[in-house]
Amino acid sequence: MSERQLMSGCQALAEGAVQAGCRHYFGFPTPPQGEILAYMARRLPEVSGIFVQAESEAAAIGMTLGGAAAGARVLTSSSGAGISLMQEGISYLCALELPCVIANVMRAGPGSGGLFPAQEDYFQAVYGGGHGDYRMPVLAPSSPQEMHDLTLEAFALADRYRNPAMILADLVVGQMQEAVQLPPRLLPLNTLPEKPWAVSGSRGRARRKLFSHASNQDDMMGRDDRLWEKYRRLEAEEVRWEVYHMEDAEWLIVAFGMMARQARQAVDQARQEGVRVGLLRPITLWPFPTRALSALANQVKGILVTELNHGQMVHDVRLAVEGRAPVQHFGWSGRLVTPPELVQKLRAWIKE
Amino acid sequence: MPTSIVSTTLLDVPHHYCPGCSHGVVHRLLGDVVDALGLRQQTIGVTGGGCANFSYRYFDLDMVESPPGRAPAVATGIKRVHPDRVVFTYQGEGDLGAVGLSEIVHAGLRGEKLTVVVVNNGVLGLTGGQLSPSSLVGQSTTTTPYGRSGETQGLPLKISEWLAKLPGVAFVQRVAVHTPAHVKQAREALEEAFLFQQLGKGLGLVEVLAMCPTQWDKSPEDSRNWLADKMMAQFPVGIYKRSASK
Numbered sequence: 001m002s003e004r005q006l007m008s009g010c011q012a013l014a015e016g017a018v019q020a021g022c023r024h025y026f027g028f029p030t031p032p033q034g035e036i037l038a039y040m041a042r043r044l045p046e047v048s049g050i051f052v053q054a055e056s057e058a059a060a061i062g063m064t065l066g067g068a069a070a071g072a073r074v075l076t077s078s079s080g081a082g083i084s085l086m087q088e089g090i091s092y093l094c095a096l097e098l099p100c101v102i103a104n105v106m107r108a109g110p111g112s113g114g115l116f117p118a119q120e121d122y123f124q125a126v127y128g129g130g131h132g133d134y135r136m137p138v139l140a141p142s143s144p145q146e147m148h149d150l151t152l153e154a155f156a157l158a159d160r161y162r163n164p165a166m167i168l169a170d171l172v173v174g175q176m177q178e179a180v181q182l183p184p185r186l187l188p189l190n191t192l193p194e195k196p197w198a199v200s201g202s203r204g205r206a207r208r209k210l211f212s213h214a215s216n217q218d219d220m221m222g223r224d225d226r227l228w229e230k231y232r233r234l235e236a237e238e239v240r241w242e243v244y245h246m247e248d249a250e251w252l253i254v255a256f257g258m259m260a261r262q263a264r265q266a267v268d269q270a271r272q273e274g275v276r277v278g279l280l281r282p283i284t285l286w287p288f289p290t291r292a293l294s295a296l297a298n299q300v301k302g303i304l305v306t307e308l309n310h311g312q313m314v315h316d317v318r319l320a321v322e323g324r325a326p327v328q329h330f331g332w333s334g335r336l337v338t339p340p341e342l343v344q345k346l347r348a349w350i351k352e
Numbered sequence: 353m354p355t356s357i358v359s360t361t362l363l364d365v366p367h368h369y370c371p372g373c374s375h376g377v378v379h380r381l382l383g384d385v386v387d388a389l390g391l392r393q394q395t396i397g398v399t400g401g402g403c404a405n406f407s408y409r410y411f412d413l414d415m416v417e418s419p420p421g422r423a424p425a426v427a428t429g430i431k432r433v434h435p436d437r438v439v440f441t442y443q444g445e446g447d448l449g450a451v452g453l454s455e456i457v458h459a460g461l462r463g464e465k466l467t468v469v470v471v472n473n474g475v476l477g478l479t480g481g482q483l484s485p486s487s488l489v490g491q492s493t494t495t496t497p498y499g500r501s502g503e504t505q506g507l508p509l510k511i512s513e514w515l516a517k518l519p520g521v522a523f524v525q526r527v528a529v530h531t532p533a534h535v536k537q538a539r540e541a542l543e544e545a546f547l548f549q550q551l552g553k554g555l556g557l558v559e560v561l562a563m564c565p566t567q568w569d570k571s572p573e574d575s576r577n578w579l580a581d582k583m584m585a586q587f588p589v590g591i592y593k594r595s596a597s598k
Contacts, residue, residue, distance in 0.1 A: 024433060050432045054425070055458040062422030062455065066398070066429020069416045074429070092419045199414035199430065201394035201437045209408045211399075211417040 004181050009174040010035035012144040013103055013167060014043065016151030017075040019183055021192050022101070023049035024072045026063035028056060030082035032115050032171040033105040040075070047186065057082040061089025061102075068098040069210050071198030073155050077103035079171075080113060083121065084129065090164055091130030094227070095212035097197075099158035101151060103167045105174040108333050117172050118333040119257060122312035125168045126286045133224065135231045137165040137238060138285040140256040144178045150283070157238060159193045161230055168285060170308065172258040172336065234287055241289035242281045243296075245271065249278030251346060252296055252303045252325075254317050256282050259306055259337065266342035277346060285313070293320040302326045304346055308333050361386040363410050368403075372572040374562030375403060377529040378471055378538070379410055382442070385542045386413070389550075391438050398427045400443030400452065402478045404471060407442050421452025424459035427466045438467070438549055445472035445559075449485035449509050456515065463520025463554040467545045470511060470557065473564035474583060481567030485509035488586055493567075508586060512559045516592040522554030524592040528561040528584065530576045537589070544594075553595055561587060 007015065014036045017025070025040040037053060044051040054060035057078050067074040078086060083104050093100060104125060108118035123129075125138045137157045139150040147169060154165040199208055214220035245267050246252070255263035260281040270277045280296060282289050297303065303325050305314040314329040321327055330345045331337055362383030369375045386392050392413060399407045401420030408415035418426040423441035431439045448456050448470045459466060475493055476482040482495040486508045490499040512526040523545055527538035538560060545556035561583050565575040 024429075026429060026432075052428070052432060052462075055454060058422065059425040059428075059455050059458060062418065062425025063429035063432070065418070065422070066416065066426035066431075067433050068429070069426070070396075070430045070433035072433045088419050089422070092417075096417065199396050199416055200434055201396060202412070202414050203393040207412050207414050209415045211408050211415075213405065213417065 003184060004179050006177055007144050007180045008035055008177050009141070009144040009147040009169060010105065011039050012148040012180045013151050013169070014039040015182065016148035017101065017155070018043055018047060018049070019148070019186060020073060020152045020155035021187050021189050022073045022075045022155065023047060024067045024074045025049070025076070026052045026054050026060045026067065026074065027076045028054050028060050028078060028082055030057065030079045032107055032174055033077050033079050033103065036077045036103060057085035058089070061086040064100050065089055065093055065096070065098060068093065068100045069096070069199050071195040071200060073159070073192065074100045075103065076100065077105070079105045080107045080109050083124065087130035090136070091128070091132050091134060092212060093164045094134035094136060095132065096210050097162040098164070098210070099162055100164050101154045101158055101167065102164055103151070104169070106168065106170045115171060116334045117170055117258065117308055117336050119170055119259065119308035119312070120333050121168070122285060122307070122309065125166055134227065135234070135286055136163055137234060137287070138168050139165065139240070140168050140283060140285050141173055142257050142260045142281070143173065144176060144180050147173065148180050148182070161234060163230070168257070170258050238284060239287045239289050240283035241292055242283060244279040244281070246278035246280065246296060249276050249299070250301050251275065251277040251350070252300045253277060253279045253342070253346070254282070254293070254303060254305045254313070255279065255307065256285060256313065259308060259331070262337055262339050263306055263342060265339035266346070269339055270343045270346060273343070275346065275350065288316045288320065290320040293317060294322070297321040297324040300325050302328065302349060304349065305329050306337055306342055307331045308337070361392050361412050363412050365410065367410055368406055370566040372563055372565035372575060373403070374473065374529050374560065375407070375471060377535060378469065378560055378562070379407065381535070381539045381542055382469065383411060384539060385546060388543065389546055391546065395438040395440065396430055396434070398423045398430065398439065398441045400441060400447035402444035402447050402476065404442050404444050404447070405478070421447055421450070422455055423447070423452065424455040424464070424466065424468065428459055428462070428464050431464060431466060438546065440467040440469060440546070442469050443471070444477065445470055445474070445486050445511065446476040446484040449511055457518065460515055460518040460521040460555045465549050465552050466555050467549045468555065468557040469542065469560065471560050471562045472511065472587070473562040475564055475567045477564050477567050486511065486587070488582055510587060512557070512587070512592045515557055520554045521557065521593060522595040523548040523556035526559040526561065526587060526589050526592065528579065528589055530563060530579050534589070561589070
C-alpha cells in the first residue's frame with residue numbers, strides 16, 4: 001500500500017477501518033456512502049476479512065451487534081433513513097456495552113430528502129435517536145484525511161469505553177477527493193485490545209452473557225449509574241476540538257465538518273477586511289468542547305454558529321456559553337454556506 | 353430415585369416461565385442435545401424477543417440478547433466472526449414471524465450456517481396475549497376479542513412450510529411437546545438441526561408447537577387439547593426439508 005493516495009472521504013474512512021484492524025463489515029448501500037461498501041467488498045478479501053451486504057440497515061446493525069459481541073472490530077455505515085433504521089440497534093449496543101464504529105454520511109432530509117449538502121442529523125447522532133438515556137462519541141471529520149484518521153480514533157475509543165462510536169460526515173466530505181497519508185503497514189491484529197467479555201464459546205472459562213434487561217428497579221438504576229459513570233469519564237477525557245486565530249479574536253465562529261472549512265476561509269477573508277474573528281471547530285460533537293467554548297465566551301462580543309441545518313449545534317453552544325455572550329445561528333440545508341455569505345452575515349451583525 | 357436429572361448445559365436455577373408453558377420442556381431438550389453432542393463449550397446462543405428473551409439465564413452457554421426480530425442477524429454477525437463455533441437462535445413465533453420475518457428469510461437466503469429454534473404458541477405471550485402471525489382464524493386474543501378474521505387480519509403464517517422453500521435452508525422440522533412421543537421427536541429434530549450446522553449445509557430450523565395456558569386463558573388440560581386438535585390440524589408436525597448430502 002503506497003503511502004499517499006488520492007481518495008474520496010468515503011474510501012479513506014473505509015481504509016481507516018481496515019488500518020484499525022476491522023476485518024468485518026456489515027452494511028447497506030443507502031447513498032451517498034455506497035462507496036464504503038464498494039471499497040470494503042474489494043478490500044476486505046485482500047486482508048482475509050468478511051464483507052456482508054445486509055438486506056436492510058435493521059439487519060446490518062443486528063449483524064454489527066453480533067460481530068461486536070463476538071469480539072471483532074466491526075464497521076457499519078449508512079445515511080439518512082438508514083441511520084434512522086439503526087437507532088434501535090444503537091440503543092441496544094450502548095445498553096450491552098458493545099464497541100463498534102458507525103459511519104454516518106449525512107444527506108439532506110427529512111424523508112427521502114436528497115443528495116445535497118446537509119448537517120441535519122446532529123441531534124440524532126448526539127442526543128440519541130434511539131430510545132433510552134445513552135450517549136456515544138461522535139467525531140466530525142472535515143477532510144478525507146480526517147475520515148481516515150478519526151476512524152482509527154473511533155475504533156480506539158469504542159474499545160476503550162465498550163461503546164459504539166459514530167463518524168458523522170456530510171456528503172461533501174464523503175465525496176471529495178484529496179491526498180490521504182496512510183500508515184506504512186497494517187496494524188498487527190494481535191496488538192488489538194483484549195476483550196474479556198466477548199462471546200466465543202466457553203472453552204476454558206466460565207460462560208458469558210450479554211443482556212440489557214433489568215430484573216428489578218435496583219438493577220435498572222445500577223445499570224443506568226454505570227453507563228453514566230462511563231459517559232462522564234468520556235466527557236472529562238475525550239473531548240477534541242481545534243481553534244484558529246482565537247488569540248486576539250473579538251468574534252467567534254463555531255462550525256463542524258465541511259462548514260468548518262468554509263468558516264476557516266471566512267475567517268481569513270474577514271481578517272483581511274480588518275475583522276478580528278476566529279474559529280472553534282468541535283471535532284468531537286459528543287463530548288462537546290463545552291469548557292473550551294465557555295472560556296472563549298468571556299473573550300468575545302458574539303458567537304456565530306454556522307451549520308447546514310436550522311439550528312442544532314447552536315443549542316450546545318448556548319448551553320456552554322450560558323448567556324455570557326450573544327449567540328446567533330446562520331445556515332440552512334441543501335447547499336453550502338459560502339465564505340462570502342458568512343463574512344457578510346458577520347459584518348451585518350457587527351454593525352447592529 | 354432422582355427426582356430431577358439436570359443436564360450440564362441447563363442450569364439448575366428457578367425460571368420465570370408460567371405453569372404449563374412449553375418453554376420449560378424445550379429448554380430441557382436443548383440442554384440435553386447440546387450435552388449429547390458435546391457442544392457446550394463451542395456454542396453461542398442468541399435470544400429473541402418475548403418470553404424467550406430471558407433464556408440466557410438458564411443455559412451454561414455464552415449467550416447474547418438481541419433486539420426483537422434481529423436474532424438471525426445477530427447470529428449471522430457472530431457466526432461470520434467465529435465460523436467454527438455453533439450458533440443458535442431461540443425465538444418465539446411472534447419474534448421470528450412478525451418483526452423478524454425479513455431477518456430469518458434473508459439468513460435463510462444467504463444459507464447462514466445457523467440453528468434456529470422457534471417456539472410457536474400462536475400468540476404474543478410476553479406482551480399480553482395479542483394476535484400473532486400464527487394465531488388461528490376465529491382465535492380470541494387480546495387484540496382479536498371477536499376472533500381472528502381471515503378477511504381483515506389475514507390467514508395464519510405457516511413458518512415451516514414457507515421457510516422450507518428457501519434454497520439456503522437445509523433442514524426444517526415442525527414438532528410438538530405436549531405428549532411424551534412428541535417430546536421424543538422434538539429432541540431428535542433439535543439434534544438433527546444442530547448436526548446440520550456442523551455439516552455446514554445451511555440453515556436448520558425447528559418449529560415447536562407450544563402451549564401458553566396463561567395467554568390462551570385455558571387450563572393446562574384444555575391447552576393441550578387446543579394444541580392437539582386445533583393447532584396441529586393447521587400446522588402438521590413433520591419434516592419439511594432435509595437436504596441431501598452434497
